[in-house]
Amino acid sequence: MPKEAQITCRFCKKKIDKSTAFKVGERTYYCDQECYDKQKKKSTHKPQKVTKSGKPNDRRRLTDYIMKLFLENGYEKSQIKWELQTAQLKNIMNEHKDWTNSQIQYVLKYMYEILGLDLFRNESNGSVLSLVPFYFNEASEFCIKSREIKKEVENFNFDDETVIIEKRNINNRSSKEIDISEL
């Protein structure tokens, strides 16, 4: 009797018989529906780094940033409740249809890096996204201001005494400026 062809489950990496495997598409196999569902769940918060067209994937950059926040605040990767994060992200974007992944990332950066807020206090209910809707406008204003300051600084004539003083102030204000060119 010929030996049955074996393949590897995409999710749990177990060797399984090809004939009884749960097949998705042309050549993707899973043990069963359960492994397939688990893989799907896993990949919903792990988008590719680049989109099909080769552009950086904004959703991935946002989830990477969320992960960075957790890791920098003493959490392990396994402690991040991605179901909660993605559900909340979905809610926010349903309520504010014009908000993009990049903008939400900017608001998080603004709260964390500029304001120095503790995004992990009890009121956030385990999600760093809880405060995003409350700081969106403030962050947008900061973003616009930062752009203007950047432009002003570029246009300064550094020979002028008064301008140099002004420039110093502006430098203080924008010393923690985050990279807005990413938006």
Ligand SMILES: [Zn+2]
């Ligand atoms: Zn499996």
